Amino acid sequence: MTTTVDTAEIPYLxxxxxSFAMASEQVRDAREQSWIAQTNYGFAVLRYDEVAALLKDQKLSQGSARWPDHHGVHSGAFHEWWSKNLLVLESDEHHRIRRLLNPAFSPSMARKLEPEFAEIAEELIAGFADQGECDFVRDFAEPFATRALCAMMGLDHKHWPFIASRANTV
Structure with a gap:
């Protein structure tokens, strides 16, 4: 992927x-303006195609594992928690954990849960169908994805708001 960007035209988030939210007009506007945005923590890639290309590029690594060290945090509870967080693992450790978790998220497991997934979708749609409109992320995508994850992990669906809030925080 070879793309040049005029840094003067990069949006800032x-x-x-x-009050920042990924599902905001500000982010949608930034995405229309550019595939990348400057943030107070570095750059953010805003579009699917560019994210997919970067994730597949063998020359790049995620780098999140080193975030605490880059900000002067070299030990302590946060450093220990961060270094073991599944979302920032890289290389061999990342692949080892993926091999362990893949069976729970396999296509065959998803097929077994299709009736439950359909029930969740129907319940969510029923909650806004009479209104004739919805905020797709708030009213369907977030609760569906989190409740589907609960189903896959064998958790009671009543926990979905807690899990969603923690996922958004991370």
Whole structure:
């Protein structure tokens, strides 16, 4: 992927602002303007095709594992938690954990859960169908994805708001 960007035209997103939301007009506008945005923590890639290309590029690594060290945090509870967080594992450790988790997220397991997934979708749609419109992420995508994850992990669906809030935080 070879793409040049005029840094003067890159949108800025303050992702540490408590009011920041990925599903916001600000992010949609930034995505229309550019495939990349500057943030207070570095660059953010905003479009699917560019993210997919970067994830497949063998010359790049995620780098999140080293985030605490880059910000002066070299030990302590946060450093220990971060270094073991599944979302930042890389290389051999990442592949080892993926091999362990893949069976729970396999196509055959998903097929077994299709009736439950359909029930979740129908329940969510029933919650907004009479209104004739919905906020897709808030009303369907987030609760569906999180409740489907609960089903795959064998958790009671009542826990989905807690899990979704933690996922958004991470």
């Amino acid at each position: 303050d992702i540490s602002d408590p």
